[in-house]
Amino acid sequence: MSTKLRIxxxxxxxxxxxxxxxxxxxxxxxxxxxxxFSMNPFCDIALEEALRLRxxxxxxxxxxxxxxVSAGPSKAQEVLxxxxxxxxxxxxxxxxxxTDVEPLGVAKMLKKIIDEQKSNLVIxxxxxIDNDSNQTGQILAGLLNWPQAxxxxxxxxxxxxxxxxxxxEIDGGVETVAAPLPMIITTDLRLNEPRYAxxxxxxxxxxxPLKVVKPDDLGADIASRLEILxxxxxxxxxxxxxxxxxxxxxxxxxxxxxx
Amino acid sequence: xxxxxxxRGRPFATMRPLRGLSTLAVVENAGSAPTPGSLSAITAAxxxxxxxxxxxxxxxxxxxxxxxxxxKVAGVSKVLTAVNGxxxxxxxxxxxxxIAENVKKHGFSHVLAPASGFGKNVLPRAGALLDVQPIxxxxxxxxxxxxxxxxxxxxxxxxxxxxxxxxxxxxxxxAFAQAAEDAQAAAAIEDAVDPDSPLLSEFVSExxxxxxxxxxxxxxxxxxxxxxxxxxxxxxxxxxxxxxxLGAAVGASRAAVDSGxxxxxxxxxxxxxxxxxxxxxxxxxxxxxxxxxxxxxSKTIVAINKDPEAPIFQVADLGLVQDLFQxxxxxxxxxx
Numbered sequence: 001m002s003t004k005l006r007i008x009x010x011x012x013x014x015x016x017x018x019x020x021x022x023x024x025x026x027x028x029x030x031x032x033x034x035x036x037f038s039m040n041p042f043c044d045i046a047l048e049e050a051l052r053l054r055x056x057x058x059x060x061x062x063x064x065x066x067x068x069v070s071a072g073p074s075k076a077q078e079v080l081x082x083x084x085x086x087x088x089x090x091x092x093x094x095x096x097x098x099t100d101v102e103p104l105g106v107a108k109m110l111k112k113i114i115d116e117q118k119s120n121l122v123i124x125x126x127x128x129i130d131n132d133s134n135q136t137g138q139i140l141a142g143l144l145n146w147p148q149a150x151x152x153x154x155x156x157x158x159x160x161x162x163x164x165x166x167x168x169e170i171d172g173g174v175e176t177v178a179a180p181l182p183m184i185i186t187t188d189l190r191l192n193e194p195r196y197a198x199x200x201x202x203x204x205x206x207x208x209p210l211k212v213v214k215p216d217d218l219g220a221d222i223a224s225r226l227e228i229l230x231x232x233x234x235x236x237x238x239x240x241x242x243x244x245x246x247x248x249x250x251x252x253x254x255x256x257x258x259x
Numbered sequence: 260x261x262x263x264x265x266x267r268g269r270p271f272a273t274m275r276p277l278r279g280l281s282t283l284a285v286v287e288n289a290g291s292a293p294t295p296g297s298l299s300a301i302t303a304a305x306x307x308x309x310x311x312x313x314x315x316x317x318x319x320x321x322x323x324x325x326x327x328x329x330x331k332v333a334g335v336s337k338v339l340t341a342v343n344g345x346x347x348x349x350x351x352x353x354x355x356x357x358i359a360e361n362v363k364k365h366g367f368s369h370v371l372a373p374a375s376g377f378g379k380n381v382l383p384r385a386g387a388l389l390d391v392q393p394i395x396x397x398x399x400x401x402x403x404x405x406x407x408x409x410x411x412x413x414x415x416x417x418x419x420x421x422x423x424x425x426x427x428x429x430x431x432x433x434a435f436a437q438a439a440e441d442a443q444a445a446a447a448i449e450d451a452v453d454p455d456s457p458l459l460s461e462f463v464s465e466x467x468x469x470x471x472x473x474x475x476x477x478x479x480x481x482x483x484x485x486x487x488x489x490x491x492x493x494x495x496x497x498x499x500x501x502x503x504x505l506g507a508a509v510g511a512s513r514a515a516v517d518s519g520x521x522x523x524x525x526x527x528x529x530x531x532x533x534x535x536x537x538x539x540x541x542x543x544x545x546x547x548x549x550x551x552x553x554x555x556x557s558k559t560i561v562a563i564n565k566d567p568e569a570p571i572f573q574v575a576d577l578g579l580v581q582d583l584f585q586x587x588x589x590x591x592x593x594x595x
Contacts, residue, residue, distance in 0.1 A: 020548055021411040030415055042530075103383070104392040129529065131410050133395045135383035138351065142387025147459035148351055150380050153523070165463065171376045171476070171532075172524050173467035177350070179460035189513070189530060190523055225392035229405065230418040237555065240576040242567075246589045249561065249579050258480075258538045258559045259505065259594065 003162035003181055004064040007050045008119035010110055011043040011068055011083050013076040014130040021130075023233050030231065039079040041194075042125025045187040048194040049123055049155055051087045062159050065089050067117050071096050071106050077210060085197035085205035093212045096222075101215075103135040105222030110136075111143050112218040120182035121164070126151050137186035147179035153190040280311035280403055281365070284335070285358060285372040285381070287349070288317065291324045295477045296373030298332065298437035300430040304371045305334040305438065306400040312336045314365070316451060318346035318357055326448045333441035339451035348462035349377050355384035356456040362389060362425060364452045369403070374429035375476075386427050393427035394419055396533075398434035412529040412552035432476060433535035433556065468522045470509075475525060478508035480538040483527055483554070484520065485512035487543020487564065487583055494520040497587050498542060504594040510534065510554075512544045528553035543583045546571025563587060 015021055016038040021030040039047075047068065054063035068083035070076040071094040080091040094109050101109070114122065127134035141148035149166035153174060156165045165178045169188045197205070215222050243249045253259040282304045287294045293315075304313045314337040315329045322340040330338050339361060345353055358381065362370060370385065372378035374396040386393040398416075399407035405420045406428060475481065482502040488494040494515065502509045511521035513528055527534055529552035539557035544550060546562070546569055554560070555574050562575035565582050572578045579586055 015411070017549070021414045023415050030411060102392050104386065104390075107387065127530065129412065132412070132529065133383075133393075134379050135386070135393055135395060138380060138383035139387040139393075141352075142355060142384035145459075148380075148384065149460065150351075151376065169376075169523055170465070173465060173522070174524075175348075175465035176463040177460050178463050183460075188523075189517075225421065225423045226394065227420040227422065228417050229420050231410075232416050232418070234409070234413060234416050234555075237560075237574050238576070240560070240572065240574075240578055242572070242578045242580060246579065246581075246586055246593060249577060250590065250593055252577055253538070253559070253561070256559060 002060070002159045003120065005053065005062055005121050005157065006064050006117060006119045007053070007066045008110070008114055008117055008122045009043070009047045009050050009066060009068050009083065009088065010122070010124050010136070011047060011070050011079050012040040012125070012128045013037050013070065013072050013079045014040045014128055017041055017129055023231055027230050027232055028228070037075070039082055040125055040128045042127060042129070042187055042189070044194040045189065045191050046123040046125050047083050047086055047088065048192045049187060051195070052192060053155070053157060057157070057159070060159055062157065067091065067119065069094065069110065069113050071101055071109055073098060080210055081205050082197060084208040084210070085202040086195060090209040091211070093210060094218065095212050095214055101222050102224055102226060103133050103139055104225065105220065106136050107139040107143055108220035108222060109215060109218050110140050112220055114144070121185070123185045123187060126186040126188055137184050141184040144184070146182050146184050148184040149177050149179065150186040151188040152185050153188050155185060155191070280308050280369065281367050282307060282311055282313045282369040282371055283358070283362060283365070283367040284313055284315045285370065285378070286315050286317045286325065286329055287373055287375060287377045288319055288321065288325050291321055292328050293325060294373065294375065295437050296375045296378070296432035299432040299435040300371045300373045301332055301334055301438040302435040303397065303400055303430040304369070307369060308403045314339055314367070316358065316361060317341070318343065318354065318451070320344040320347055330446040330448055331440045331442070331444050332438050333444055334438055335444070335446045337446050338448045340448060341451040341453040343453055343455060345455065345458060349380070350458060350460055350462060351380045351384050352459040353456045354381045355388055356454050357451065358385040359388035360452050360454045367425065369426045369428065371428050371430055374431050378429045382427055382429050389425055389427070391423045391425050391427050392421070393429065394421060395429050396431045397428055398431050409552070412548050413555065414548065431533060433533055468524055472502060473506070473508040475508040475510055475532055475534060478534070479536050480505050480507035481510050481527070481534055481536045482507045482540045482542065483510035483512060483544060484515050484542050485544030486514035486518065488515060488520055491520045493584070497584065501542070501587050501591045504591045505538070505540070507538070507540070512550050541571050541575070542587055544571055545569045546574065
């Protein structure tokens with residue numbers, strides 16, 4: 001029996017990775033006014049992997065659908081349009097307004113979307129570069145009681161057996177694990193190189209489905225469990241010195257007791 | 260603390276955790292000993308408050324052996340063991356179930372694990388099973404429910420309070436000293452509740468990078484190479500002898516790893532390893548935000564780069580603006 005893939009790819013809108021975030025004056029978060037936002041780089045890799053699974057298995061039509069989903073403000077529609085332009089078939093925005101929902105809440109909403117979409121493979125980024133939590137994929141796998149393979153650097157699907165083999169980046173090297181579908185995969189940087197969307201595809205993406213729902217429509221409990229009491233700047237390092245020669249460098253290090 | 264609780268008019272029943280904090284420290288095994296990161300997590304546990312009892316959880320076929328070691332660690336009052344080969348490969352599905360079942364059985368108020376690949380994989384899954392929002396990668400303990408953690412690649416620190424009844428926390432090992440063994444200590448070793456849940460995934464194989472050098476995560480000195488090394492041959496020729504002359508571990512920037520100069524497991528940065536050695540030497544590394552996130556808490560930072568405008572010089576204590584191909588072999592010779 002062969003298993004077709006119905007892939008769900010959650011994508012997050014975050015401050016662009018090239019921007020150095022600044023803590024706001026009120027110390028409640030970082031400055032977002034006039035700051036460039038983009039798709040979280042790890043989500044981009046997750047989407048790319050879904051697209052490659054489809055392209056590399058065209059003959060067997062392994063991939064039945066690729067659905068992109070984002071939870072965030074209405075502006076997160078932009079990252080969904082970008083996902084559609086790259087090749088996702090359809091998308092859902094869970095409009096959470098200005099609330100930044102915690103990973104547990106996001107995972108609960110994703111679970112509802114998975115039920116609705118009948119997804120059997122979810123590919124997520126390993127972490128969002130804003131909150132750096134590295135949790136959503138694992139929590140989602142726990143809620144669903146599905147197997148999980150995090151930090152993937154290689155993904156292979158055996159269609160006949162309905163089994164996925166994943167090479168994972170671990171401390172000290174890599175390991176390979178295998179699990180039957182349905183399963184959860186989170187992506188590491190090394191998995192692939194995401195593509196750019198072409199202009200014609202960006203135009204076409206405007207006509208692809210983008211459904212907007214509210215958290216209430218999904219009936220998931222997304223109440224915050226954590227309170228951010230304060231967001232502060234990390235301690236600033238003392239200005240350093242430029243030394244003129246390797247000899248000077250060594251003597252300075254010796255004086256400091258560093259060598 | 261008591262007076263603030265009374266002012267809020269909360270019932271006395273909710274004060275119970277204050278009287279008896281009890282922490283489960285999840286131990287990651289390295290052969291027959293706990294990993295250094297697990298010992299840092301035990302130190303973080305000891306900072307949660309007065310009267311906190313710390314129970315360590317060790318799982319795997321060698322659990323008894325590791326438990327012997329852990330029972331001698333200062334601050335640990337009990338060790339729970341799950342002697343079961345199904346936990347040997349750290350597969351997250353059955354491990355998360357093991358953690359959750361033991362939390363339910365013993366009523367722990369806190370669960371701490373190292374923020375290593377192991378902890379990051381397992382702890383959030385346990386969070387789902389306990390309906391708790393975990394807190395990742397803490398660098399400081401403010402109180403039993405309030406923790407500091409870096410966000411935005413370390414460009415901001417978030418002081419975060421958990422209102423969950425159970426606190427699930429992963430601990431950045433470079434931010435906490437390793438708990439030491441204490442000859443006097445001898446914690447009781449008991450059997451954990453072992454749900455022995457079915458394996459949902461299977462371990463196929465692993466490829467570990469073998470190295471005689473100090474471990475990157477815990478080394479006192481680190482030498483890292485970046486794009487400036489140009490290729491793998493140069494990386495091997497320049498960085499390794501220099502690291503050996505210093506007795507340092509070897510790290511790499513993302514650019515160096517992406518270009519195949521060094522193994523992925525050596526990447527230092529937001530999404531690689533976070534290190535805080537006594538001495539960090541950045542060779543041919545420009546100093547992107549993502550790299551700084553992984554090393555800017557090092558005690559002394561040295562940068563060697565021919566570009567005087569490279570951002571790495573803004574965090575370096577000592578900078579040398581020179582061609583690395585000349586400077587580094589020279590340094591290596593002089594240090595020998």
